[in-house]
Amino acid sequence: MPPSSPGPTRRAVLGAGLGLTGMLLLSACTHPDTAVPAGAKPVPGGVLDYFEPQSWTVLYPPAGGFYPNGGILNNITARLLYQDPQTLKLYPWIATALPRINADATEYTFTLRPGITYSDGSALTAQNVVDNFELYGRGDKARGLAVSEQVTNYAGGEVLDEHTVRFRFSKPAPGFAQAVSTMNSGLLADATLKLDSAGFGPGSAAKIATCGPFAITAERVGTLLSVRAREDYDWAPPHFKHQGRAYLDGIDYRVNKEYSVRIGSLVSGQVQGVRDIQAPDQARIKDKGLQLVAAPTNGVNNNISLRSRHRLLADIRVRRALIASIDRQRILTKLFTDTYPLATGVVARGAAGYVKAPDDAWVHDVDRANALLDEAGWVRGADGIRVKDGARLALRSNTALPQPRSKEVMTLVQEDFARIGVGLSINDGDQVQQDLDSQDIEKVQVYHAMVARADYDVVASEWSINNRDALANHDEESGAWGDEEVERILARITGSAKAADRERALAEFQQHVIDQALVLPLFEEPQVFGFRQEVQGFFTEPVGRPTFYNTWLADGAGRGEEA
Amino acid sequence: MNTPLKNNKAQPRRTALRNSPWLKPLTLLAGLIVLIPVLWALFPGLFTGQDPLDGGSTASLLPPDAQHWFGTDQVGRDVYARMVYGAGRSLLAAIIAVAVGLVIGTAIGVIAGTQRGWIEDVLMRIVDVLVSIPGILLSLSVVIILGFGTVNVALAVGITAIAQFARLARAQTLGIVRSDYVAAAYGSGANHTKVLIHHVLPNASGPLLALAVLQLGSAILQISTLSFLGYGTPPPTPEWGLIISEGRNFVATAWWLTVLPGIIVMAVVVATNRLGSVLREVGE
Numbered sequence: 004m005p006p007s008s009p010g011p012t013r014r015a016v017l018g019a020g021l022g023l024t025g026m027l028l029l030s031a032c033t034h035p036d037t038a039v040p041a042g043a044k045p046v047p048g049g050v051l052d053y054f055e056p057q058s059w060t061v062l063y064p065p066a067g068g069f070y071p072n073g074g075i076l077n078n079i080t081a082r083l084l085y086q087d088p089q090t091l092k093l094y095p096w097i098a099t100a101l102p103r104i105n106a107d108a109t110e111y112t113f114t115l116r117p118g119i120t121y122s123d124g125s126a127l128t129a130q131n132v133v134d135n136f137e138l139y140g141r142g143d144k145a146r147g148l149a150v151s152e153q154v155t156n157y158a159g160g161e162v163l164d165e166h167t168v169r170f171r172f173s174k175p176a177p178g179f180a181q182a183v184s185t186m187n188s189g190l191l192a193d194a195t196l197k198l199d200s201a202g203f204g205p206g207s208a209a210k211i212a213t214c215g216p217f218a219i220t221a222e223r224v225g226t227l228l229s230v231r232a233r234e235d236y237d238w239a240p241p242h243f244k245h246q247g248r249a250y251l252d253g254i255d256y257r258v259n260k261e262y263s264v265r266i267g268s269l270v271s272g273q274v275q276g277v278r279d280i281q282a283p284d285q286a287r288i289k290d291k292g293l294q295l296v297a298a299p300t301n302g303v304n305n306n307i308s309l310r311s312r313h314r315l316l317a318d319i320r321v322r323r324a325l326i327a328s329i330d331r332q333r334i335l336t337k338l339f340t341d342t343y344p345l346a347t348g349v350v351a352r353g354a355a356g357y358v359k360a361p362d363d364a365w366v367h368d369v370d371r372a373n374a375l376l377d378e379a380g381w382v383r384g385a386d387g388i389r390v391k392d393g394a395r396l397a398l399r400s401n402t403a404l405p406q407p408r409s410k411e412v413m414t415l416v417q418e419d420f421a422r423i424g425v426g427l428s429i430n431d432g433d434q435v436q437q438d439l440d441s442q443d444i445e446k447v448q449v450y451h452a453m454v455a456r457a458d459y460d461v462v463a464s465e466w467s468i469n470n471r472d473a474l475a476n477h478d479e480e481s482g483a484w485g486d487e488e489v490e491r492i493l494a495r496i497t498g499s500a501k502a503a504d505r506e507r508a509l510a511e512f513q514q515h516v517i518d519q520a521l522v523l524p525l526f527e528e529p530q531v532f533g534f535r536q537e538v539q540g541f542f543t544e545p546v547g548r549p550t551f552y553n554t555w556l557a558d559g560a561g562r563g564e565e566a
Numbered sequence: 567m568n569t570p571l572k573n574n575k576a577q578p579r580r581t582a583l584r585n586s587p588w589l590k591p592l593t594l595l596a597g598l599i600v601l602i603p604v605l606w607a608l609f610p611g612l613f614t615g616q617d618p619l620d621g622g623s624t625a626s627l628l629p630p631d632a633q634h635w636f637g638t639d640q641v642g643r644d645v646y647a648r649m650v651y652g653a654g655r656s657l658l659a660a661i662i663a664v665a666v667g668l669v670i671g672t673a674i675g676v677i678a679g680t681q682r683g684w685i686e687d688v689l690m691r692i693v694d695v696l697v698s699i700p701g702i703l704l705s706l707s708v709v710i711i712l713g714f715g716t717v718n719v720a721l722a723v724g725i726t727a728i729a730q731f732a733r734l735a736r737a738q739t740l741g742i743v744r745s746d747y748v749a750a751a752y753g754s755g756a757n758h759t760k761v762l763i764h765h766v767l768p769n770a771s772g773p774l775l776a777l778a779v780l781q782l783g784s785a786i787l788q789i790s791t792l793s794f795l796g797y798g799t800p801p802p803t804p805e806w807g808l809i810i811s812e813g814r815n816f817v818a819t820a821w822w823l824t825v826l827p828g829i830i831v832m833a834v835v836v837a838t839n840r841l842g843s844v845l846r847e848v849g850e
Contacts, residue, residue, distance in 0.1 A: 261814070261815075262815040263814060263815055263816075263817045263818065266818065267818065270818070281815070283626075283627055283640075283816060283819045283820070284818070284819055287818065287819060333623060336625075337621075337625065337626045337641060337642050338626065338640075338641070408640075410801075411640050411641050414641050414801060414802060415641055417801075417802060418619070418620045418621070418641075418802075421619070421620065422620075428800060429800070429801060431714075431796060431800065
């Protein structure tokens with residue numbers, strides 16, 4: 004063996020030099036991005052390449068609350084009504100006019116537009132519309148299809164004539180008109196209504212027939228969903244300037260969990276759009292001349308719920324201590340930009356029923372937090388975590404994967420809790436694991452979430468035991484409640500006929516969760532998209548899901564896959 | 567084969583020292599590179615005054631500077647402090663992994679080499695099975711069965727190292743049991759256990775220890791890989807693979823989160839390999 008290793012050979016030097024040159028040449032091959040002149044007219048054509056951070060899970064419209072699902076459903080389905088994203092005003096779409104509503108909001112009558120067909124060729128009929136809401140309003144346990152959280156107190160639907168349908172409710176359902184405008188009430192063809200939950204899941208997407216401007220044409224499970232424009236689509240909301248077929252030929256929804264891959268693909272021009280641009284990259288996106296779109300979600304703010312039914316959180320002093328320990332401003336300063344304003348209420352400022360919370364509602368005060376825990380009898384153990392009667396004050400939180408930087412938010416909360424002697428472990432795992440664990444109060448006691456919907460009912464969507472039950476408020480087996488009053492107030496929000504009553508109930512709900520230290524709103528969460536300059540005419544529906552009907556590509560070429 | 571050590575036997579002592587592979591600059595540098603994380607692991611407080619778990623009000627994603635040598639991470643924690651405090655867990659896991667491979671692998675190899683017959687066949691076929699499964703796949707399977715966490719990851723990586731130790735131990739044992747001094751030991755009344763402990767193991771230990779040092783580098787890399795994939799220590803406890811994994815979303819905006827810890831891991835792995843090679847060279 005030679006006493007020392009020889010130096011780099013000529014071949015190695017040559018190889019390294021060629022490699023470096025190759026990398027430099029390749030890096031110069033990025034797609035150029037040029038600004039589109041102001042006032043340019045939309046041109047049809049091109050497939051938009053668009054990246055999502057997570058794969059869609061189910062395309063059953065009531066499950067459209069999950070952003071990757073909603074981003075697809077919003078573009079492939081049509082609804083009875085259309086809600087303007089800015090004014091939140093309702094307009095006719097598949098219905099010819101706004102519904103006729105009886106005095107106590109228990110009957111809604113819609114007249115339907117004629118000549119509408121689904122992507123499988125079948126016609127949209129009055130019976131088909133009733134059948135849609137029979138499924139959404141009642142669900143079908145045998146097929147694993149849940150009741151829509153937006154269609155509450157549903158009592159039945161009936162066909163009045165060829166173009167008129169009526170829906171009845173057992174209690175006032177003031178949110179129904181808005182509910183039929185969301186992608187959760189997207190209309191499905193008769194054959195699609197017969198599918199079970201697996202039929203709406205990955206691997207079966209091409210079977211789903213809808214009547215929106217785009218229709219699903221191809222799918223590669225976990226990586227790609229292709230939708231293409233329907234040439235015969237001619238039933239856009241009548242008040243739209245743009246009528247007829249969508250400008251785009253289609254959209255390729257790509258999925259990659261690696262954030263750096265998604266952002267790199269946008270910057271290099273390999274894709275034209277990306278959802279979920281994180282705060283640290285926003286400046287870079289602007290510097291590169293790309294478009295940054297921060298769409299408000301107009302719903303419940305990004306928040307943390309403390310599950311009071313759990314023995315460690317049953318004492319209100321513990322919950323108050325935890326809320327006082329969390330430094331919301333530090334979270335915002337460290338992790339986010341100005342596009343994420345500090346929450347001043349349970350719902351966002353642009354949401355229906357917003358009421359500014361009192362200034363002293365969620366004050367960060369570590370001394371007070373420590374004093375509250377001392378008073379409650381929790382003393383610091385050898386490892387710094389407080390103990391009482393042999394129990395450690397160690398909690399567990401979920402990771403809200405659809406929410407921006409949830410893991411980092413909870414890491415900072417973890418630091419805040421550690422300062423007052425409270426342990427917090429952060430649940431790892433994919434969306435399915437998070438969903439499963441979050442339903443079990445023994446696994447998750449601190450729940451990070453947000454829900455978007457431009458209606459008063461949004462708070463019920465997040466906290467009612469009939470919907471997402473973020474507080475895990477009720478145990479059906481034992482009958483135990485965390486806070487029964489929460490459910491009573493939520494029932495008034497969803498069941499009052501008058502908007503003023505609903506607004507009052509929402510304000511009461513906010514005050515109750517402040518008094519009982521059940522919820523800490525963190526910030527108003529936007530959906531942040533990045534687009535190449537050639538992408539024009541993009542906007543979102545009221546809660547930030549992408550709407551591609553009016554989108555067009557300045558170069559008209561696009562770069563989608565054959566589908 | 568003539569080794570530099572053997573060639574130097576006849577040389578004056580000073581020349582022999584100068585030619586010793588242990589004193590070559592690269593070896594000394596490798597030793598220093600390995601020594602630093604060992605000291606980090608033993609006395610982390612001497613190397614940094616920063617808190618590895620709480621960034622306080624420090625801004626996130628700060629670039630490296632005099633105060634934060636490796637910058638700050640996505641929540642404002644000092645990355646250098648996290649590397650220093652993470653060294654203990656990462657190195658301990660590597661040592662556990664190598665120890666598992668060394669002890670179990672050597673036991674299998676020595677038993678197979680001395681017992682022969684069907685026992686040897688069964689043991690070495692098990693080893694063949696272990697060799698046939700890719701290391702990362704095997705360790706992933708083991709860690710999923712055992713559960714996440716540093717010790718479980720270390721055990722998983724250790725299991726993947728058993729085969730190499732077993733094969734080497736068997737080969738060494740086969741040579742030793744045929745030697746005259748072992749025959750003499752049996753002739754002078756020594757029993758099987760005595761021969762194993764006093765003759766086989768000491769004579770086989772040199773190559774096995776050299777392999778152990780070589781495996782240390784590989785174990786650090788494998789453990790970092792598994793931690794990178796999220797199977798190791800749960801956050802916020804610092805661990806090298808986890809630190810790199812947490813920084814990967816910011817490669818374009820904060821390269822130091824992945825590059826600097828990556829260089830540390832790479833340097834320690836290369837340095838450990840160098841020391842292992844020297845140990846093998848000396849043994850030969």
